[in-house]
Amino acid sequence: MEDLQNMNSSRRSFLKSTGHLLIGFNLLPLTFCQTKGAPSEIPPYTGVPLRPTIDNKLIDSWIRLDAEGHLTVLSGKQELGQGIKIALIQIAAEELDIHPDRCHIINSDTGQTPNEGFTAGSNSVEGSGSAIRQAAAEAKYHLLKMAAQKWNVSPESLRVEDGVVVTNSGEKVSYWELLEGKFIEERISGDIKPKKPEDYRYVGKPLHRDDIRKLVTGESHFVHDLKMPGMVHARVLHPPSYDATLESIDLNQVEALPGVLKVIRNGSFLAVVAEREYQAVKAREMLKELAVWDKSPITTLPDQLVDNVLNTSGNPDEVEVSPGIAELISKSAIRHQADYFRPYHMHASMGPSCAVALWEPNLLTVWSATQGVYPVRDSIADLLTLDKEKVRCVGVPGSGCYGHNGADDVSGEVAIIAKEFPGKHVRLQWMREDENKWEPYGTTMAFRLSGGLDSDGKLLGWDSIVWSDSHSTRPNGSGGSFIAARTLDPPVEFRKGGWSGGSHRNGIPEYSFEAKQLHLFNYDGPLRTSSLRGLGAYANTFAMEAFMDELAHKAGKDPIDFRIKNLEDPRARAVLEELAQKTNWKNRSKSANNGFGVAYARYKNATSYFAVLAEVEIDKAAKSYKLKKLTGVIDSGLTINPDGLKNQTEGGMIQSASWTMLEEVQFDEDGITSVDWNTYPILRMKYVPEVEVHIIDRPETKPMGAGEAAMGPVAAAIANAVFNATGSRVRNLPIKPEKIDWESVN
Known part of the structure; x- marks a missing residue:
């Protein structure tokens, strides 16, 4: 090889x-x-x-x-x-x-x-x-x-x-x-x-x-590792914030730096190409010092975000309608309503996005970590007014990719730059600041859930309202989907879409309610959003399974028994029964300092079944908690490779724990402030919990996707475990210690 x-x-x-x-x-x-x-x-x-x-x-x-x-x-x-x-x-x-x-x-x-x-x-x-x-x-x-x-x-x-x-x-x-x-x-x-x-x-x-x-x-594996004969190196200086435009810059000083081959300016698009990578990095630093920008402030700030989302104008999409559901819930013996919230999340890829391009007389070749080589090829062709058959896009793994991160944008940018260097391989890598500030985020979402039970804990009515921004603004044939296209002179128009489908993924419960209803408000928020692992399923499942836990608590029912009783699918019941058996649920060791939470979902209501138990340990004096262990059970049908299935599930569980406990994009009126690992912390190795995954193999059935099955249930299980340990219900992610009402802890 x-x-x-x-x-x-x-x-x-x-x-x-x-x-x-x-x-x-x-x-x-x-x-x-x-x-x-x-x-x-x-x-x-x-x-x-x-x-x-x-x-x-x-x-x-x-x-x-x-x-x-x-x-x-x-x-x-x-x-x-x-x-x-x-x-x-x-x-x-x-x-x-x-x-x-x-x-x-x-x-x-x-x-x-x-x-x-x-x-x-x-x-x-x-x-x-x-x-x-x-x-x-x-x-x-x-x-x-x-x-x-x-x-x-x-x-x-x-x-x-x-x-x-x-x-x-x-x-x-x-x-x-x-x-x-x-x-x-x-x-x-x-x-x-x-x-x-x-x-x-x-x-x-x-x-x-x-x-x-x-x-x-550490062998060569990622697109970042590509080395081509005579390759030159590029860096892009992005605007300091959304909608900022370049007023002026003196390029002479940058062009005079050692190794600099060219500085490219087109409208507000700025790039520098040098013989060596470090020379390109230093030239970008000077560009940043010299550039004068006209900035447009962000008007919706983090402390206003929840209210801004909930006050979305217009009529909702009626995803599922059940006439008379309000009356059904109001007449139920047990009634409950609660609001939940998810902030913006980053992909937080370990390696900033990178791509390599070669411009030749009859072909432009781009090596990219994109998740869609054909859509990106078509979008690049549209951006540069090329026949799409004259563009070749070669997929190379990236260092961390969980949806639509910066990989597509860097591919469009390197194509623009390579046009200025025909016959030369051009390598463009973003800086960490570029990745954090300009990648499309997983969107903020809000939920208002209402439910009713009879006196025996049987589910009667479920009414949900979901607010969500777009979950897909990927390049799909239009050059305007690249952020660079919007900075060119003239700018290429971008038409935002991608609402609906991903927003209500897993939003309708599998549980046996007599009536279910879901209305969706399409929110157009202040930050750039697109696809992140699981799309809306992560937050929908967090809200749903936390709410199910609250219903079980109100009914005085065991959380696992409550779910099993209200599920008809035998495979759904089986993962919960297996979870109870593997974790010794009925005889679990409960103390004043620990708590347990369970959650379940079938991803997309159509693929893998996943149930999980989270165990947390609290320190009331320090007002902190620790995630000790996650135990999951997954049914993905026919298991092709059990190690691969476990790898995917374990990784999803850990990433979901990081989102749930820590992650939140910070910004102010001047732009994104989460620009590095200090300002956007993720779960560090020493805080990773013990993770255990059990597989229910069903060789008589078809294999089903598993890469995103764990994301939502883990979030809800952690929230439910924190409540079980403290008596404090945190409904707004992330579940940070300062959000817990420590006075409620007995």
């Missing part, structure tokens, strides 16, 4: 791999398919890609048996650290009976992989996995037919051992010998049945992830 730093950007190296397995494919799930791959495995090329087709319905777009005895899976989805590479290799290897060690994977490259939109929504294994499974099963079917014709035997009499077809008499031929570098021109019928779970050899096993080794040893 080639080191990422030694990637050869020649077109010729790509064209050497010409052996394909091509089968026409007309199965709908492939539209949503996902795969994984490391750019270090397949060198990038700079010419126009030569492929038989870019049609997603053809197997050549997904699976290739090359002339060297390997299987390569291709996908338009990005590896974000969620482990889809090994999972999808396991699926393809399983169906084709090829050892995973002979398999490679390429992901997110508009020159080689299918157009699959964004890597989002926890649907990588669920969508891609089922499609790749079917594609591989049908590929094997046709290969066995070829072998059967060779020996004049029935396909059913043949077996496959690591890509080698074997007869009962011991004759052998490999897949690759059968193909001889040719295509198999066959349409996939969708009628071939994949393997039965009881026959699996690789699926369900904790196979090794090579990217973890690279992360631990």
Whole structure:
């Protein structure tokens, strides 16, 4: 495997791999398919890609048996650290009976992989996995037919051992010998049945992830590690705040600095390019000192935010309506209403966003950590008025990506800069300040929940009002979606959208209420927002499961029993029952200094089931608390790789704990003040709780997305544990010690 730093950007190296397995494919799930791959495995090329087709319905777009005895899976989805590479290799290897060690994977490259939109929504294994499974099963079917014709035997009499077809008499031929570098021109019928779970050899096993080794040893892995021949380095000076415009600047001093190759100004867009990275950093510092800006103040400040959200004008979207619900709740034996609030959250990626670009006469190539290479390619083409086929976007993992962070914007900016340096690889990396101030945040949200129960604790009515800003302003074909586009002269228009869907994700309870209602107000707030892990599901579940805990408390019911009693789905009940058993819930050790909280959700009400117990310990004298342990139970259907599922769930639990206990974007009238790790603290290693995850494997069912399942339940479980320990209910995130009413602690 080639080191990422030694990637050869020649077109010729790509064209050497010409052996394909091509089968026409007309199965709908492939539209949503996902795969994984490391750019270090397949060198990038700079010419126009030569492929038989870019049609997603053809197997050549997904699976290739090359002339060297390997299987390569291709996908338009990005590896974000969620482990889809090994999972999808396991699926393809399983169906084709090829050892995973002979398999490679390429992901997110508009020159080689299918157009699959964004890597989002926890649907990588669920969508891609089922499609790749079917594609591989049908590929094997046709290969066995070829072998059967060779020996004049029935396909059913043949077996496959690591890509080698074997007869009962011991004759052998490999897949690759059968193909001889040719295509198999066959349409996939969708009628071939994949393997039965009881026959699996690789699926369900904790196979090794090579990217973890690279992360631990510090090998080249991220887009930040890319080194190209003759590469130059760039930095951008962003405006000090939203809507600020550049009044004046003297560029002569900056252009005279050692190593500076060029200073680019277009409207309020400022960039500097230098021979070495440190020279670019120093030049940016001087640009910052010299630039004179006309600033526009932020008018809605943090202490006004809750009221501003709740006073959103206009009529709400009626997501679900239940006439007469107000009367139903008002006549219930037990009634309750409460408001909840979530602040703005950052992605807080460990590595500031980075991208590399090469401008050539007939092709612009951008190496990016974006979650959507095709949408970003189309947006760059629109921004620069290029034919989109003249832009190639290659996905390379970024150092922390949980949605729409700065990766897309830095890709647009490096394309603008590369145009000024034809024939040169240009590397642009944001500073920490850039990342924190200019990335799109997870939006603030507010909730007003009302509910009614009968005297036995049976749920009757649920009425919810949700206020939320947009959860998706990603680049999707329009150049105006890049922040740089809005600073150019003339600026490119940006039309904000992305309300509704993500805002009420998990907003309607699965619980067996007789009537449910949800109204959504679309809030247009002071800060830039877009997709962050889970979208609205995190805050909706926090509010819902904290409210369910309050209802259980009012009814005098055990929190787990209360939930189980009001759930009809046996799999939902099963994760709660397993949680109770694994944590010894009925006999838990409760003291004056600790507290326990539970929560449950099925992500999107359609994918993975997750239940969690949080344990906190309080210090009344110090007026502080500590998260001691999180125990989770997850049901994601068929488990492809148990280690990968645990990794994803554990990571989600820890990140959610950080959001819930600490994180909040701070700003004033001059702009964002959370500019570094001191002003935007995240959970440090010494405060990470003990984390335990249990898997309910269901091989008879389809695999389901799990990457975002833990986010909301963990938040509610922590809130419920704090209440259990202190008697103080904190409804406004983050749950900081100063928000707890310590006088209420017995």
